[in-house]
Amino acid sequence: MSGWIQRLFTRRWQHPDPRIRAQAVARLDPTREEDRHALEQLIDDDDAEIRLKALAKLHDPAWLLERLSAGSDTPQLRLRLIDLLVGRETGITLHERLSLVERLDDTQLLSDIAMQGDNQQLRLAALARLSDEEALVQQACENGIAAVRHAAAERVKSEEGLTRLTRHARRDKNVARLARERLNQLRADAAQVVQAHAERERILQALEQHAQHTWEPLYAGRYRHLQREWEALKNLPSAEQERRYQDACLLCRKTITDHEAQRHVHEVADRQREDAAQTRQSLVEALEESLQGLRLGERLGTQDIDSLRAQKRLLASRWQALSDTHPPEDALRQRYDHALDEYERIGQAWERLGQKAEALQQALAEDDRACLAALHEECAWPDWLPPTPLLERVRNLLHEDSAATSLSHDQRLQAFERDLQELERLLQQGAFKGASRLHQSLRQRAEHLPESRLHPLLGTLKRLGAQLAELRDWRGFVAGPKRNQLCQAITELAADDSIVDAELDRRHRQLVKEWKELGDAAADRELSTRFRAASDRIHERLAPWRETQNRQRERNLEARQALCEQLEALLEQPDPAADPDALRDIRDRAREQWRRHSPVPRDQAEAIGRRFGRIRHGLQALIDRRAQEIASAKRDLIEQARELQTSFHSVGQRAEQIKALQRRWRGLGRAPKGEEQALWREFRTICDAIFASREAERDNRAQRAKAQLDAMQALIDRIDAWQPDTSQDTTLLDQAIAEAESLEPLPQGRRSEGMRRRWSGILRARRGRLERLAVQEEVERWKTLQPLLNAHLTADEAVLMGQEAVDVPSDDTLSGDMIQAHLHRNAARRHPPTDTEVEETLTRLRVHLALLAGARVSPQDDPLRLAIQVERLNNGLGRELTLAEELHGVLREIFATGPISKSLWMREASELDTLLTKLLRLPPS
Structure with missing residues (x-):
């Protein structure tokens, strides 16, 4: 088909010529379905005028919105939608337009509706759908309705948007004022966040430094104070700050826990020291009681001396074991030394008497009074010690004619009565051995006293004798089964080959100790023989092991002697500037080494123990002397700190000087235990007062800086909002410059730098405008x-x-x-x-x-x-x-x-x- 025929049969609104299509649009009726379909196609025509005419025929904004969302986005379609939605054309109710606006998402369309709408409610609805801050700033500056401008300004949140509002909202001073207030608040909040972050950093640095310090009396209190400061801050910390805080807290808690554990160890050591002191006191009392029983006895025999020696060896062994762990008190050591001296005097008298016994027997047989007197004088037997039977015979023979040496009946009766009272006291305490000896002495002395004058006391003597017999029976009743049990146990122990030597020795010693503790109660010769035979077999079996133990004891003795020599060399030439903590460490390590080299030979244990005790006391005296010197030096530091507190130096200088004093304090070492805490508490109180004054000065400086920055900010906002009208306004600008110069120098910080940059920009703009x-x-x-x-x-x-x-x-x-x-x-x-x-x-x-x-x-x-x-x-x-x-x-x-x-x-x-x-x-x- 040729072109002209095709054009002949084509509809006019589809004609290739735009003029003909434009003429056809004017004839289309939107109420007819066919024409409406043509109009809907023509809104996408290539010619803008045709699109505009076709849109003018359509009155359904909902359908137009659908076409817009479907891709038909043309300027003419947007203009038509704006005309329909803002109310320029009648026929669409406000309710319909509001419902359509509430579904819109197009920023430009919403902005145009909010700017051109015929109703405040419509404009507010469109504004509520807007989310772009650039559009909100435009609405706040240019919208013709104040309520819409204020609503838009309320939704501007960013610093850039608020800054634009303060510069361009010339139409509404309320909007500009609101923007300035919110901008200032936003900047203040940002500054507060920065300040809070800096405060958290300060607390973190203080906490991290505190975590690196060693424990001191106020360590836990300082940690809790920093923890409360951290928790009092309202803003949330960053992840890095939280991690650093937890790490520092962990180190602080570890230091506190370690100190608590150390304190617990010290408390345990104190309790062990008290237990050791009580045990030593009971040992000394037992030795003193035995010595007193010997003095109160009528006669002194071999069995008494053997029993005393065995008790002394046992006591010395236990005393040395306790002293290796905890040194005794001076008073208790003096009592122990006094008892040992008395024991030594008794032993020496016994040895002298043993050396002269044979000569005394011969002199008695020959009745040689002169030889007896000389031998008696050489024995030098103490007057306070009861004589042996041999010595009593010699004394009776030498003194039978000397009335001056005998006591009068009255004196002897008084002594007899006093001993009766002592016997009653011993019976009440259950001291059987002492009471038995004293009772035997009283019975022998009663035979040589007049019966007439002794008669009132005999009843008491019989009654106490009955009590002694009852006590003896009771001991025999208890001791009999106990002896059988001990005899059977040691026999089984001797026959058991599976026990290791150390355990065998321990159990053997325990059985022997329990056997000896029974004394003569329920004594049985057969059981004693069996017990002794089993004990001898154990001794034979343990002979190689004891030989090894003896060699180990010798090595331990050599090590202890070397340790003593080293410590004595230290004490002979002590360092006048020695650190007490280092000396305490030497003392503790020496004590540990002393305990590690144990046991030593028994015959030398006491001597080396006393030597180490003297060394330890000397070392402790050196520690105490150095600690007192440190305490004196710390008192001087306290005085310097007190003088510094009232000096005329600045707060910062005082804080730096008190820090130097704290470093000197830490470098001195520790004063005596009870005094160190009191000195530190006093020194720390002064330090806290100085640091508190520094913090107060910092707060005042921060408040002044904040007021200075606020004044500068207000000046900047005022000059920023001011626009000169004539060149004569240069005077106002010069006044503002003078006011800004009076506020200089501003505090260091990003806010100050930002203010200076903004102020320089404003000055350039105002000078340029004035020019x-x-x-x-x-x-x-x-x-x-x-x-x-x-x-x-x-x-x-x-x-x-x-x-x-x-x-x-x-x-x-x-x-x-x-x-x-x-x-x-x-x-x-x-x-x-x-x-x-x-x-x-x-x-x-x-x-x-x-x-x-x-x-x-x-x-x-x-x-x-x-x-x-x-x-x-x-x-x-x-x-x-x-x-x-x-x-x-x-x-x-x-x-x-x-x-x-x-x-x-x-x-x-x-x-x-x-x-x-x-x-x-x-x-x-």
Whole structure:
């Protein structure tokens, strides 16, 4: 089919010619289904006018919105939708438009509806769907309804958006004020976050430093104080800060736990020391009781001496074992030494008597009184010690005729009565051995006293004897089965080959100790023989093991002797500046080493133990002396700190000096235990007071800095919102600059740097505006001089035509140096320069004005431009002129130049006006 036939049968709205399609659109009826379908296709036509006409026929905004979302996004469709939704066309209710707006997501369409809507509710609904901050700032600045502007301003959150609002919201001062308040609040919140972060960093650094310190009396209190400060902060810490905080807390708790464990160990050691002291006291009391029983006895026999020796060996062994762990008190050691001295005197007397016993027997047999007296004198038997049977026979023989040496009956009765009271006391205490000896002595002494005078005391003696017999029976009743049990146990122990030597020795010693503790209660010869035979078999079996133990004891003894020698060398030449803590460490390690080298040979254990005890006491005395010296030095530091607290130094200097004193304090070491805590508490109180004053000064400085920054911020906001209207407003700007200089120097920080940058930018903008205003005012004043300038040009033209020179009268528009320029112009007509000079002057002034306006000059004027620039540089060496002042000078010279021909002025005037117009451009506000 040919082209013209095809066009003949094609519908007009589908015609290739846009004019015909446009005519067809006007005939389409949207109420008809076919025409409406055509209109719906024509809204996507290639011709914009046809699309606009087709859209004008459609009145369903819901369908148009569907087409927009389906991809038919054209400017004409958007304009039609805006016309329908903002209410420019009737027929669509407000409720329908609100429901459509609530489903919209197109930012530009919503922004246009919020800006052009015919109803406040419609605009607010469109604004509520907006989420782009740029669109919200535009609505807050340009919307015609105040409620919409305020709602949009309320939703601007970012600092950049609020800053734009403060600069561009000139239409609504409330919006600008709200933006400034929220911007200030936002910046204050940011500063507060920075300050809180810095505060957390300060607490973290203090806590981390505290975690590295050793324990001191106020360590836990300082840790809890820092912990409370951390928890009191309201903002949340960062993950890194939380990790550092937990690590520091873990170290602090470890230090506190270690100290608590150490304190527990010390408490356990104190309890063990008390137990050892009680055990030693019971041992000393037992030895003293045995010695007292010997003194109170009537006769002293071999069995008594053997029993005393066995008890002394057992006591010395246990005493040494306890002393290796904990040193005894001086009073208890003196009692022990006194008891040992008495034991030694008894032993020495017994040894002397044993050496003379055979000679005494022979002298008694020969009845040699002189030899007996000499031998008795050589024995030197103590008066307080009961004699042996042999010694009593010698004394009776030597003193049978000496009445002076015998006691009177009264004295003997008094002594007898006192011993009865002592016997009763011993029975009440259950001391069987002492009571038995004293009872035997009383019975023997009763035989030599008058019966008549002794009769009242015999009843008491019989009663106490009955109690003693009852006690003996009771001991025998208890001791009998116990002896059988011990005999059977040691027999089984001797026959058991599976027990290791150490355990065998321990159990054997325990059985022997229990056997000896029974004494003579329920004594049985057969059981004793069996017990002794089993014990001998165990001794034979343990002989190799004991030989090994003896060699180990010898090595231990050598090690203890070497340790004593080292400590004695230390005590002979002590370091006057020795650290008590180092000495305490030496003492503790020496004690540990002493315990490790145990046991030692029994015959030398006591001697080496006493030697080590003396060394330990000397070392402790050295520690105490050095600790007292440290305590004295710490008292001096406390006095220095107290003087520093009342000194006139600044708070920062006092804080630094007190830190130096704290370092010296830590370097001194520890004072005596009870005194160290009191000294540290006093010193720490002074330190806390100085640091508290520093913190108060910091808070005051921070408050002053905050007030200074707030004042500067208020000044910046005020000058930022202010726009000068005339050049005379320079005074206000100078006042603001003076006020800013009075607030300097600002505190160091990013906020201060930001304020300085912003203030510098505002000052440049305001100075630039004032300079442009001054230029504008200068140009305006030049315009007011145009009538007078035209009069001068007319007079100049008359002079140049050969007429007589006439002065142009002045008017009220002239002021300042323009009057001198006016007079100079009148004088120049009377003595006119050449036309070339006038032309050159005008050319120079035009080039100068072009330089001020930043305009280009012709190539032939380049040398003149360079000369003017050099002249400007030379003139600016003293004080650089402002643009307005320099423009005023150029205009003054133009006004004073003459006479000027009309043709020359017409040629120069148009370019001068162009340059002045260019100078009138003001910078954007």
